[in-house]
Amino acid sequence: MIIVAPSFLASDFLHLADEVDMVNNSAAEWLHLDVMDGRFVPNISFGIPVVEFIRKATSKVCDVHLMIEEPEKFVAAFHKAGADVISVHIEACRNLHRNIQQIKDLGIKAGVAVNPHTPIASLEDIIADVDLVNLMSVNPGFGGQKFIAHTLHKIAQLKQLIAERNPSCLIEIDGGVTLDNAPQIVAAGANVLVAGSSVFNAKNPQQAIDHLKTACEKII
Structure with a gap:
């Protein structure tokens, strides 16, 4: 099964309740929530209160992507706010194994996010411990960017590593996902598609999903 996770970074914050309601009534399984601190990435998005209010408005999976420094200080609060999945960046964690275990000890799924310049080989010593790898297919910080084509090669590499070490681990692709490139992304091995602009900027977002x-699904 392919999971579609609309990214609320691209949603209309003035009508956030309506946007959540749209996803609730769509075929999407997850809501992708990008938290940015202005330090790890050059942008600030939203934080714990927004996640908490979205949680109250949906029964679907809340997939929280922490693009922040020192995520270990905040994972418990995001769990309390309603996160079902929390991903932290390998580039932001000095003690990644400890950070992943901290998330899993909360009883939720733990993911590791990887920037475009970070090689798949850097995941070899952590892949067995995670539930999800979020491969960034754009440079993190802003929505609406173009998909980096080299990501397809990285997906194939990651798929092989997962097959060897942790077959249940999901591959999530985050950035520049469109109707045109999604079949290629899935064919390469992805399971979860984060789609922001291609969903929320569509004339009919539910239809886009x-x-x-x-x-x-024609590919798998």
């Missing part, structure tokens, strides 16, 4: 799922 349906089309993404239909196009990808």
